[in-house]
Amino acid sequence: MSKDSYDAGDDLANSTSDASLRHSLARSAEIERAIEQDAGKFRMLTGDRPTGNLHLGHYFGSLANRVRLQDAGVDTLVLIADYQVITDRDGTGPIHDRVFSLLADYLAVGIDPAKTTIFTHSAVPALNQLMLPFLSLVTDSELRRNPTVKAESEAANRPLSGLLLTYPVHQAADILFCKANLVPVGKDQLPHLEQTRMIARRFDERYGRATPDRPVFPQAEALLSKAANVLGLDGQKMSKSHGNAIDIDMDADTTAKLIKKAVTDSDRHITYDPKNRPEVSNLVMIAALCTGRDPVAIADEIGDGGGGGLKKLVTQAVNDFFAPIRARRAELAADQGYLESVLRAGNDKANAIADATLAEVRQAMGMLY
């Protein structure tokens, strides 16, 4: 895949009439060029809900991209969104273990705590306090219109909680507390970014500024991933709950067993043809991503080797690629003291940033006493 190719994105834009999506894709290409020119102009905020293990889809879909931007010199913050866990479920579950497991995944794949600030919602009070003035800037009907919230509410199949309804506002606080101007996201998060920009604008209009020359909050932009969308081993969305996901921390044997059960088709001649042979092509793509090779060349090499030949090659490619990451992850997971020190340092940095922003907010609102 060439660096400038937005193939996956083109598919996405063609399948929808949404002009804002098309605009975001074009803007993303421009932003990538601006990062090459001067990465120092960008502060990026991304995050994950700590609800389960990260898998190969997360790796190629977003984690690798974060590491690339971090290493290109973009000032990076990564949020372990622990308060978002309770938007659509009762209780926090094994949250403590999940937070540290997510942190170990991050560090194992190359998110570098010397360059990137990793922190949790619950440890940064000033971030959460921003939610209060922000809620005053949105209406009930704006909240209820958000298509991602609607979809999540339907999927959760339970009464809509106040926190699920308002979590895009909380997410605006995630982005704005650190004045991020760049948010790498999937297209499902675009409505949230739209709400974030609106909140930033309305804050300026309604509450004014801490200093006369510039608004308290910048306009944050989405950076849509140009990465291929990796599917699960059955051709459906890769997800732990579907049993079709290769976890980053899975061992080689379990990985081999899972891939053995992957869905293929009856044509023994392997080709790379995502439209007509989605399951086979997805496996070829996984091997291509893990080896850095061209998917068509991989399919040609397997030729008449059938599903068996394909699965053998994919297993080898995945296990070879993830071996050093898994080894590093095992070391990290065995050193709880180190993980705790990384999170503490990240939370300290996030708190310093959040306190400074909240002071500006209170100044703009005339609430500094």
Ligand code: TRP
């Ligand atoms: N909602 C995101 C997800 O489910 C996680 C997240 C929380 C996030 N806060 C964020 C993403 C701020 C980007 C910016 O994956």
